[in-house]
Amino acid sequence: MKKTFPVILVALLLFFALQPESANAAESAVNTGDTTFILFSSALVMLMTPGLALFYGGMVRKKNVLGTIMQSFIIIAIISVQWVLIGYTLAFGSDNFHLIGSMEWLGFQGVGMAPNPDYAATIPHQAFATFQLMFAIITPALITGAFAERMRFSAFIVFTLLWATFVYDPLAHWVWGVDGWMRNLGTLDFAGGTVVHISSGISGLVAAYFLGKRKGLGSEALVPHNIPMTLMGAGLLWFGWFGFNAGSALTAGSLAASAFIVTNTAAGAGALAWAACEVYRHGKATALGIASGAIAGLVSITPGAGFVGPLSAIVIGLLSGIICFFFVSVIKHKLGYDDSLDAFGIHGVGGTWGALATGLFASQSINPAGADGLFFGNPHLLTAQVISVLATIAFAGLSTFIILKLVKAIFGNIRVSEEDEIIGLDLTQHGEDAYDSSSLESGLAFITHTVPLSSGPI
């Protein structure tokens, strides 16, 4: 049975792969400028996840750097396949009960080159699905910051697959899918403040509580091992975010330009506010602080990027820097959970602030297809935003807890053993050493024998 399963799988894939497709059915409706923009934006958003890998990788101790980077990279691989097979149709397929997409696009069947006017009328349907794939990739990768330095690789893989399928895909449907209940409610989430940031942040918080604190927290210095790596990652995230937010306009025009500038403005304001908080509390502005504040600003502008103006973006970014700093440096230590790299403190908190801020600062003068916020005379939007935030927190939090319980039941333990935690994830989970730390001059000194591939594992 074990050996025939891959054969059947490959045969099935081949069967569907060989079905004829009408590739160029509606080429006339495709706008090449928009298509260029969205494909390029997709590439930008894809780069955010390796950027996140570096952002997180620099913040862990050097014995865990590969384990941490690996989590983001394997997610790129897993979701790239999951999305084509089932993720896209669950999120964007025609509606069932306002909760979940149907199976019509299972295996990307029917996701062709003709535009789908429900989502983006001027680009190939596949381009839209590809753009959305990159969002589906980075979201579970954001969670990894919360359980960094202590999760078993095998349990993590299963968790990620289940989370993407049963949390991300339905949530994306609620907010962005045609007839999703949050979309019908009038909730505005331009680029994923709710779907991406609140959901990953709150799931990270649940995971941090579920796994418990890292060994040595409070007694050892669990400090970043390579802050330049983290800043490099923050730079890539900032850069990629232009694809994330401006690309969410789904057309290369004025709305994309507007989203682009408010994204950049909020990032700058967030970095300044975080640095100011540090100077106020500790006397010095830190490089890690600037990077953290910029990310907090980017997170908070994400839901409102297509609905607010540049001056609103300054206020949103500044407040995001202050609020996230307060959560990360004060509240986290008071409550005692170990959100290792502040997935909740920055994405959960910044995303929540951003969703509420959209309800305050949104203006139809920026985007006629949006709505006015409270400060522009419409209190109803804020109500819709509050409902969607609460529903996301409840759904993502509860589902994550159930998935973690399930994964624990399968694997016995989702956390590495105490001994492995001391040695580090790099060696215990992957058998690799990032910085050749155990060798004297030449690694050869430690090789006692080499094993030919055919003889299998040692």
Next chain:
Amino acid sequence: MKKIECIIRPNKLDEISDALNLYGIQGMTVTQVMGCGLQKGRREVYRGAVYDIHLLPKIKIEIVVPDGWVDDIIKIIRDKANTGEIGDGKIFVSAIENAVRIRTGEQGNAAI
């Protein structure tokens, strides 16, 4: 023969090794070490979490010399390494039984 081990501030290495060379010392072993003493550690802040780092980076120089050179060498090292502040480091002197040059087999003072 005596072994002189001195723990110094990292930025003093060049000055001291130049002065020892001038005096006629050809060989030395230099190691990066971490240590603590009277000097307090330092404070680092990461995302608002404050860490007091106990150990500080220092340089250790080891040299083996004929008995009669010890006082001069201590004088040279103190002269160059002394800033007058806590954290300048320490010098340890101990007896060495023998030394062998691996290439030739020479022993004792001839080997150092």
